[in-house]
Amino acid sequence: MIASLGMYDFGPAQGANDRLWALIRTGLRGRGVAAPETLTRGEHAYWDAWTAPDLVLSQTCGYPFRARLHDRVAYVGTPDYGVAGCPPGHYRSVFVARPDDPRRHLSEFHGARLAYNEPLSQSGWAAPQSHAAKLGISLLPGVQTGGHRLSARAVIEGAADIAALDAVTHALLCDLDPEVAALRIVALTDPTPGLPFITARGQDPAPIFDAVSEAVAALAPDDRTALRLKGFLRLPVADYLAVPDPPPPEQIAALI
Incomplete structure (x- = not known):
């Protein structure tokens, strides 16, 4: 089983993520969802985790989600970081x-x-x-x-x-x-939709969403501040897929 929260996981946020995961893990197990004891970190916290058949929970970026992952994983929800000038669950x-x-x-x-x-x-x-x-x-x-x-x-x-x-x-x-x-x-x-939480395709995202929501609400104020975390919500997957894709770097470089 794999869980990773690698997108905002440095400095004081790293310890806060460990404590957030402990709360999520308890909530998952209480709902009958098996969960690993610790978070995966390092290079395996990203693509290896996102595409793993035993992925329990991870956070990806909106571009990989719409370009390569949305039909290979199950969308769980989106954290709200209270980014100024953005709707809930969005960032810039x-x-x-x-x-x-x-x-x-x-x-x-x-x-x-x-x-x-x-x-x-x-x-x-x-x-x-x-x-x-x-x-x-x-x-x-x-x-x-x-x-x-x-x-x-x-x-x-x-x-x-x-x-x-x-x-x-x-x-x-x-x-x-x-x-x-x-x-x-x-x-x-x-603003565009924020970094989504995902689970492996075939997993039921509903109990995972509930466990994460409960954990975010129960997280200590200092840890919420360290993570800039305000809440957890669901956005339409179509909102992610509607964001335009720009030309890749090599195409722009070829025009120079």
Whole structure:
């Protein structure tokens, strides 16, 4: 059995996730759903977990969910992180640049080098590319970093001009890293459905949803604050599937 909560799992959030999982695990077992004792972490917490036939619970990103997973897993629900300017269960990306960059508006970053975590990231690639296209500008695939923290670092160190960070990750990083907190916010993308919780196809998501909802409500206030967690709800899967897919990095790079 596998459970992972790897999307927001660093700094104080890691201990809070362990305590959240302990509550979820108790709720699952009380409902007759077998659950592993501990969370899976590291490289196996992502694609390996999301596609595992014995997946009990994990959190994925909206882009992988709509592109590769929605017909291979069962949707459980979506956490609400209370992101400013977003409906419940939604989030957005934060465009960040160096504080000394003279460009003040996103439209001035036409042709800029974008640091992005991976091509199947909603917040790091899809949302910023869709937002740029609406403005009639291009953000070029500057460097693929493998993570939002590394994308922020690429901007800080000058390897890229701009990055788009998941708003929740950005808030968590600002609490931990003064250099990330010093990055200037250039723009915000439109809200999209937040990072969904999933279980293996064939699992009944109803008791899992109930266990997670109960656990979130019972979580200690300090842990809720550490996770920025406000609640847990269900969104229509169609809302995820309706989000547009941008061209992949190699297609945009070929136009340079």
